[in-house]
Amino acid sequence: MTYHPLSVLVHRQAEKYGEKTALRYRDYQTAQWIPISWNLFSKTVRQAANSLVALGVQEEENIGIFSQNKPECLFTDFAAFANRAVTIPLYATSSPAQAQYIINDAQIRILFVGEQFQYDAAFSVFGFCPSLQQIIIFDRSVVKDRRDVSSIYFDDFLAMGEGLPHNDVVEERTSRASEDDLANILYTSGTTGEPKGVMLHHSCFLEAFRIHDIRLVDMSDKDVSMNFLPLTHVFEKAWSYLCIHKGVQICINLRPVDIQMTIKEIRPTLMCSVPRFWEKVYAGVQEKIAETTGIKKALMLDAIRVGKIHNIDYLRKGKTPPLMLHLKYQFYEKTVYSLLKKTIGIENGNFFPTAGAAVPDEICEFVHSVGINMLVGYGLTESTATVSCFQNSGYEIGSVGTVMPDVEVKIGENNEILLRGKTITKGYYKKAEATAEAIDKEGWFHTGDAGYLNGDCLYLTERIKDLFKTSNGKYISPQALETKLAIDRYIDQIAIIADQRKFVSALIVPMYGFVKDYAKEKGIEYKDMEELLQHPKIIGLFRARIDTLQQQFAHYEQVKRFTLLPEPFSMERGELTNTLKLKRSVVSENYKELSRIFSCFCWKHAHKHKKTTVKNSWIIFFALYLQCSPAQFLNLNDYGYRSWFH
Secondary structure (H helix, E strand, O other), X not given: OOOXXXXXXXXXXXXXXXXOEEEEEEEOOOOXXXXXXXXXXXXXXXXXXXXXXXXXXXXXXEEEEEOOOOHHHHHHHHHHHHOXXXXXXXXXXXXXXXXXXXXXXXXXXXXXXXXXXXXXXXXXXXXXXXXXOEEEEOOXXXXXOOOOOOOEEHHHHHHOOOOOOOHHHHHHHHHHOOOOOEEXXXXXXXXXXXXXXXXXXXXXXXXXXXXXXXXXXXXXXXOEEEEOOOOOOHHHHHHHHHHHHHOOEXXXXXXXXXXXXXXXXXOOOEEOEOHXXXXXXXXHHHHHHHHOOHHHHHHHHHHHHHHHHXXXXXXXXXXXXXXXXXXXXHHHHHHHHHHHHHHHOOOOOXXXXXXXXXXXXXXXXXXXXXXXXXXXXXXXXXXXEEEEEXXXXXXXXOOOOEEOOOOEEEEOHHHEEEEEOOOOOOOEOOOHXXXXXXXXXXXXXXXXXXXXXXXXXXXXXXXXXXXXXXXXOOEEOHHHHHHHHOOOOOEEEEEEEOOOOOOEEEEEEEOHHXXXXXXXXXXXXXXXXXXXXXXXXXXXXXXXXXXXXXOOOOHHHOEXXXXXXXXXXXXXXXXXXXXXXXXXXXXXXXXXXXXXXXXXXXXHHXXXXXXXXXXXXXXHHHXXXXXXXXXXXXXXXXXXXXXXXX
């Protein structure tokens, strides 16, 4: 296998594939997918590279890309690489403050933006970013601010490079390109502090190509990949570069909310995804099974059972399934499994890399049981994505796969996972102290994740920094509980809160549609979602489901109290990162008043109001929090809460 530097990769692939389609994107005005050939991809990159020279871009200069997924993001990336420049992606959902921080930290002079939201955010901080001189707008429909006299549109930018007037400069720079050059600075989402710029050199990506070629032997230029996750995220970015290296056609999904539609339009063979995608698939199937009766229900349940035995108990272990079992599996493959895959849009599936969070065992078993080849993996921005992933056989449910070739993994103090190898970052941009803290003198990168090795299989246990210590001295891993409870079809989001409390609590964002359906079925009347979520029958529903799911956990680890939230966690309130990871400190701060009220409430107050009518709203509120009726709340001895209030 030939490994072309990123500076010339697109051009070498164009020489090989010519007019074959390299990229596709959806035109929302015509509802058509527009193809871009390898030749056109290469031509546009050359033109953009010349345009960057026209704008005075220097070698090693940092260039910002603040956009949702668009072909222009890739054009800009590879045009920058041809000039030995560095690209810095910003999440399309970044706030003006987040954009300002990155622009100033990286001293970005030229910033490419996608649509109106990104342009407005960028222009609003223009005056607070001394280095920023030029905004280039991908989308021609963006309306520029009347005060804006410098921003230009991408097609005007490309026009500067028409005829390749500066190609000698570009080729000279390309000839000096080295694998030691910096390619990207990817800013972490900052769940526990300010974002850090992870430096990924060209050598990181070239090594990633090599080790994935060894592991992903079934990936070829006949594949079609759906670009679903943000190109800002290392998972999708490294994957997209790998697809270009392999000659895979990339179909770019512009709007994340449209993924269910675009998958069905494209019918991809490959797609990077996160566990939540498969959790929703699983929940949908379970809902379908729950509402089905008779022979149809029996067939669906048997199909999952047969698939589990066939794929998990036999094929996974390299064993040949018995003939009758195989025949039954083939029958279900042509009926139940194929229908499910067609419904999702993945009937042509080759394999589907999945990472970003823990995958519940139930989800993993189900997906593989119905014949979907989900490759669970583990990686970080600092490791150029993949550290480990499933193989086609021999994978272990509950693990994050087999360690990638030539990636060194060892378990350090506190069971921390340590990494070393050519895909591992050399450090954080302009943060020597943070770099020294993360990478020790022997070159081991400290991930902050705890886990263990069983042979070459890697297992994750918890995020060390997220461990809670209750007032009783017990340590709680919130991710383990959240992963387990999140598979429930009634739960959309969940945050475990246990720090310095005698018990584990949870903030839960329900699947509002399912809750409404349940209320209709039970004849529950309500005026709004807040009232519905305070209804005893709804509280009882969640209590029962949570208790069932958490049985495997020790008593001190189990959720004792929970609150159902009428609004989801949001990026606007700072509760979620741009990658939709929970910012626990922000969530705790935003809901601390609720916790304070509960902790300050005492038995004396309960006894004082014992004869007060149950219509009092505060009584209903606390009763619901304790998962009991108002009447039961006023007779606390029945529930043994007297000691808790003391």
